[in-house]
Amino acid sequence: MDKHKIRTILKQVADGSLSVDEAILQFRTEPFEDMGFAKIDHHRGLRQGIAEVIYGAGKTPEQIAEISSSLLSHGQKTVLITRINNEAAEYVGKLLPLHYYDIGKVGIIGEIPEPNGAGKIVLATGGTSDIPVAEEAALTAMALGNEVTRLYDVGVAGMHRLLAHVEDIMSARVIIAIAGMEGALASVIGGFADCPVIAVPTSVGYGASFGGLAALLSMLNSCASGISVVNIDNGFGAGYLASMINHIGVE
Structure with missing residues (x-):
């Protein structure tokens, strides 16, 4: 509830x-339902403003379906499932009205709500290879009631691509900057934006990127102010945090 x-x-x-x-x-x-393999938190929406989200990785298709059914039966209108693979999505889709988004490995049961945030969330990626993480972030934000603008492949290797979208950047309420390699995109955007910037390092890159560690350290050491950093490849965490910021002051 x-x-x-x-x-x-x-x-x-x-x-x-x-x-x-x-x-x-x-x-x-009851505040939670004990299903044996999981304890479903039905009061999370009341406590935190956002209902429980299902992390699909490591769960069987049957477990995902049972948890989803429980959430729906307790009045949850939109069930968000992250890191769900094709096999699990196919199984759940036969039982429940699941919309599956393969690129971001996200499943949504129910309708994506109309945006009710205070403004617009802008997502920018350094390259096309960062899009899977960006789609996880975008779909998370949309499922939580936000308007999302996607700016894909606008990395620092061609600054003119980013500069073509300065109006979007300057009109955003929150920006999510997603990049691998050296992770410079967040710093550049932070120099243009007057809103919070959430940096997401990705595991995209050659050997010395160390699976995203290089981008993570670059983002943590950014000289631009107003940047926060989430974990490597954590599109969900970025979308969730951006939604919280975008709903501050909204009843």
Whole structure:
């Protein structure tokens, strides 16, 4: 049960359209459901404003389907599943209305909500090879109710490509900069933007990139102010944080 549902119930009690006992009955859902292999947190939306998200890697298709069904049965309108592979998506899709996005390895059950954030989230990637991580971030942000603009392949190897989108950068509420190699894109964007920049290092690059460690250290050492850094390839974490920032002050 999320904050919007709680608010609606309380308003109904206040205007007399719902009795106190009826409201209590709706609130009696246990805070979590023990399924043996997982404990489903049904009150996370109430506590944090965002309902539980399923991390698909390492879970069987059957487990993903059972967890998804539980979330849906408790009123969750949109179920986000990250790092779900094709095999699991095919299985879950036969049981539930799953939309699968292969590039980002993301599954969404239910409809993507209308954007209700304060502004626009802009995602920029250094290269085309960074798009899988970017799509995880973009779809996460969209599933959490945000307008997203994608700027792909605008890395520092050709600065004119990024400069062609300065208006998008300067009008963003939050920017997610995603890059491998030396990870310079975040610093460059940080020099243009007046909003928070979330840097995502990717594991894209040749041997000395050390699986994204070089980009991670570059981003952590950025001289541009207002940049925060998430873990290597963590598109979900970036999309989630960007959504939180974009919903500050929004009821």
